[in-house]
Amino acid sequence: MTRYVKVALMGAGYAGKSTLIRLLTDDVTKLQSKYQPTAGMDCGTITLDDRTKITLVEMGGQAHFEFMWPDFMKGSEMIVVVTESTPKAVLKTRQLLKKYEALLAGKQVIAIANKQDLPGSMRPESVQDLLGIPTYGMIAIDPKQRLRGYRLIVEGLRDMVQLAA
Numbered sequence: 001m002t003r004y005v006k007v008a009l010m011g012a013g014y015a016g017k018s019t020l021i022r023l024l025t026d027d028v029t030k031l032q033s034k035y036q037p038t039a040g041m042d043c044g045t046i047t048l049d050d051r052t053k054i055t056l057v058e059m060g061g062q063a064h065f066e067f068m069w070p071d072f073m074k075g076s077e078m079i080v081v082v083t084e085s086t087p088k089a090v091l092k093t094r095q096l097l098k099k100y101e102a103l104l105a106g107k108q109v110i111a112i113a114n115k116q117d118l119p120g121s122m123r124p125e126s127v128q129d130l131l132g133i134p135t136y137g138m139i140a141i142d143p144k145q146r147l148r149g150y151r152l153i154v155e156g157l158r159d160m161v162q163l164a165a
C-alpha cells in the first residue's frame with residue numbers, strides 16, 4: 001500500500017510556492033513566468049519509492065484562504081515556509097510564523113528564501129537570523145535547483161518519518 005506523506009507550503013502570495021511545487025514535482029521544462037494567484041490550493045506529488053509518495057500542498061497565500069491553514073498544518077509532517085528574500089517580505093513572513101507559532105510547534109519547519117536571483121536579495125543566513133528556523137536559499141524558476149530542493153524536503157522528512165533510504 002502506498003503511503004502519502006504530506007508536506008505543506010505556507011507563505012504570502014507571490015513568494016513562489018506554486019513555482020516550487022512545479023519545480024519539484026513535474027516534468028516541466030519551461031517554468032511559467034506569468035503570475036497566476038493560486039485559488040484554494042496547488043499540489044503535486046513526488047514518488048520517493050514504490051511505497052512512499054510525498055504530497056506537496058500549497059496553502060493559498062491570499063488572506064481569504066488563511067482560514068484553511070490550521071487544517072493543512074495539522075495533517076502535515078513538515079511545513080515549508082516560502083518567502084521572497086526582500087527585507088519587507090521576510091518581516092511579513094516572520095509575522096506569519098509568530099501568528100501560527102502554536103500550530104507549528106513540534107513540527108519539522110524549514111524556510112526557503114526564494115528568488116535569490118533578484119538583485120538586493122537578503123542572504124539565506126540573514127533571513128534565518130530573522131525567522132529563527134533553518135533557512136535555505138532557492139531560485140524556484142531555475143530547473144538546475146530541482147535536485148537541491150528535492151533533497152531539502154527529503155532530508156527534512158527523514159527526521160520525522162522513517163523513509164526508505
Ligand SMILES: Nc1nc2c(ncn2[C@@H]2O[C@H](COP(=O)(O)OP(=O)(O)O)[C@@H](O)[C@H]2O)c(=O)[nH]1
Nearest residue numbers: 013014015016017018019033035115139140141
Ligand atoms: N525571479 C524569480 N521569480 C520567481 C522565482 N520563483 C517564483 N518566481 C515568480 O514569482 C511569481 C509568483 O510565483 P508563484 O509560484 O505563483 O507564487 P505563490 O503565490 O507563492 O504560489 C511568478 O511570476 C513566478 O514566476 C524565483 O526564484 N526568481
Ligand SMILES: [Mg+2]
Nearest residue numbers: 017018037038
Ligand atoms: Mg500559488
